[in-house]
Amino acid sequence: MKIEYTKEWCMRMARLEDDADYPGEIGAGVVARDAKTAPVEATSEANVVFGRFVQLMRRKQGVTLEKLAEEADVEIAELVEIEDDSRHKPEPRTVYQLANHFNVPSTKLMQLAGLSAPKNTRLFDAGIRFAARSESVHTLSETERAALEAFVSVLSDRS
């Protein structure tokens, strides 16, 4: 369908759009809405382990935050929160999606994220050891890789 836009019309309307008391926002449609901008709950205690685990798994896969968000079908804004804010309480769907993506049991990842009560202290202890052996740096060192793999084996242990 051909539309006859004149240059004058376009310029007048564009100036009107820019002059108006409007921040460049033209979004419409239910799906375009960001359902995640409501205030999010923060945990009372810092949870270094979960954020560190997500970050290292992402770096091990060599993907950016936006790529992981796309592949795991989670909000990039929440991924930023998870990796950067140890007090952020993640949403259950996000943890479930990440567990599927990283191929680890969702029940244990839920415990790690503080969304369900741990059945024993083994996972908690392993998480502490893992966090202590890893750094929030760009390159995944051999030590970090070993720590990550050891922790994934504990996570994946069905016993």
Next chain:
Amino acid sequence: MSVTISPAYLLDAATGEPQAAEVWDAITERQLADFESDWKFALATAIKRLRLAGIERRNWPQTQSSHWDWRHKVDAFNGLLAKPSFSVMCQGRTQGLMIVDSLGRCKLETQKAKPLIYIDYLENAPWNRKELDCDQARITGVGQLLIRAAIELSINEGFAGRIGLHSLPQSNSFYAKTCGMTDLGVDSSKEGLKYFETTPEQSNAFIAKGESL
């Protein structure tokens, strides 16, 4: 896929200079590739900047669902005659996207049940949104081109220019004031978004606005 391209112009917000643009009556692989690379990167960078600036998430500008997949949506609608799509190109990349539904019905009392073009989804590129404060050149006028396209399609379909949409909260003033649409209030069945609609007269007035200023 056969695509008709309509020449148009946008405005470089920094220089005030006109920029040659194109309105495509389709969303093609090219636009989807731009969305997956440029749009997502710009949005991720803006979110990261807000985070590093220590701005709490509840105070962030509304950001569209960043994992929402235009490709998936376009694939789902591909081939459906009732779901035409449009895209705006300028400076070699995609500036705006829109999918519409040609089976909509009016809610305005005076137009009750008459057919209209319902805008399913409409989005601006992240760098064109002031609040996101992206590093890239901001282009203005994308909304006007897409609304005009929806009105022209409505006329073409014999719907006399009637269009309707559910606006995101941050866009309400654009549709009410700049586009002159009627605000029918909050629609609880659509996540509390406000519903806007135009009569044929309002659509004519929108087009005339750019011709008579």
